[in-house]
Amino acid sequence: MLSPENTSSVRRTSTRTRRRTHLHVAFTGVRHRHPAPTSSPPDGDPELLALVADPYVSVADAHERLDALRVAFEERADRRGVFLSVYVRMTGAVADRIEEEYFDDVDWVRAYLVTFANFYRQAVYDDETGNRAALPAAWRLAFDAARRGDSLVLQDAALGVNAHINYDLALTLERVGVGPNRAAKYADHARITEVIRRIVDETQTSLAARDAGGLETLDESLGRADEWFVVFSIDECRDSAWRTAVATQSRFRSRRRLARWLNDVTSTGAARLLCSSRLSDHVHEAFRALEIADTDGSSAKDSAKDE
Numbered sequence: 001m002l003s004p005e006n007t008s009s010v011r012r013t014s015t016r017t018r019r020r021t022h023l024h025v026a027f028t029g030v031r032h033r034h035p036a037p038t039s040s041p042p043d044g045d046p047e048l049l050a051l052v053a054d055p056y057v058s059v060a061d062a063h064e065r066l067d068a069l070r071v072a073f074e075e076r077a078d079r080r081g082v083f084l085s086v087y088v089r090m091t092g093a094v095a096d097r098i099e100e101e102y103f104d105d106v107d108w109v110r111a112y113l114v115t116f117a118n119f120y121r122q123a124v125y126d127d128e129t130g131n132r133a134a135l136p137a138a139w140r141l142a143f144d145a146a147r148r149g150d151s152l153v154l155q156d157a158a159l160g161v162n163a164h165i166n167y168d169l170a171l172t173l174e175r176v177g178v179g180p181n182r183a184a185k186y187a188d189h190a191r192i193t194e195v196i197r198r199i200v201d202e203t204q205t206s207l208a209a210r211d212a213g214g215l216e217t218l219d220e221s222l223g224r225a226d227e228w229f230v231v232f233s234i235d236e237c238r239d240s241a242w243r244t245a246v247a248t249q250s251r252f253r254s255r256r257r258l259a260r261w262l263n264d265v266t267s268t269g270a271a272r273l274l275c276s277s278r279l280s281d282h283v284h285e286a287f288r289a290l291e292i293a294d295t296d297g298s299s300a301k302d303s304a305k306d307e
Contacts, residue, residue: 044128044129047072048073048128051065051072052069052128055121056118056121058114060095062091062118066084067088069124079149080124080127080143080160083146083159083164087160093196093199094109094113095113097191102195104184104187105185105188108177108185109188112189112192116172119164119172123135123139136267137264137271138162138163138268138270139163141268141272142156145275151275159274159275161233161234162267162270162274163271165234165238166237166241166267167263167264170240170242170259170263174249178242178245186242192238193234193238244259244260247259
């Protein structure tokens with residue numbers, strides 16, 4: 001058991017590590033803030049556009065239309081659906097807890113969920129209509145990777161999580177407000193994180209069933225380590241979004257501008273790092289083979305043992 005002195009030291013070390021990581025990611029974003037121009041997608045698909053043209057007006061509306069968009073993506077083998085399959089599940093889980101009166105300020109959480117979903121809807125709409133200039137850099141990189149189709153399923157999911165949490169969430173919190181009663185609102189924000197924490201395993205199983213039969217084999221090989229990494233990353237990203245939102249409420253204009261700028265460059269830097277996260281082509285292809293293995297994963301397991 002750690003002594004109070006050691007606990008304090010661990011916290012200081014964790015804070016320093018977090019700051020160094022954020023600085024590295026932000027520096028990457030500054031260096032590559034604007035993604036290289038890519039060819040615009042073809043004219044928007046009318047069915048997809050019909051699902052994202054109008055703002056969501058309620059939690060039920062958001063969840064229903066997000067799920068319909070997920071189905072449409074799957075029917076088209078559109079890899080933008082990888083992240084959406086995760087997001088729909090998480091949105092549904094939070095919506096269920098709203099009905100169970102799990103949150104203290106239910107109206108605020110409803111506004112939070114709908115506003116958050118509308119940021120995603122707008123990103124898909126801008127991408128589908130070819131309005132690339134309106135897309136935040138993090139979303140451009142995520143959608144470009146999905147369109148190329150050469151990334152891992154986990155990369156596609158992580159790129160969407162990065163854009164939606166590291167970029168959209170702070171803007172969502174700024175819009176719905178983190179006050180008055182900031183402590184109570186933060187408690188509800190933390191409860192949403194806890195809901196997400198509880199469905200990580202279920203989400204990975206869903207991804208495996210949808211896009212990567214061998215993902216369950218990878219999950220079994222890593223045990224709880226991969227789930228801990230996902231939850232820890234989302235925990236930290238969501239806490240960072242809260243801090244950014246608080247900073248945007250500052251009475252000092254310079255601090256508000258800095259917070260919004262960091263929100264942009266940090267999410268862009270994280271996307272760049274995710275896009276370039278190949279230790280080697282050999283390792284990348286090995287993991288890709290593992291993802292697409294049959295559900296029983298027998299050949300993947302044999303290959304993994306040989307590596």
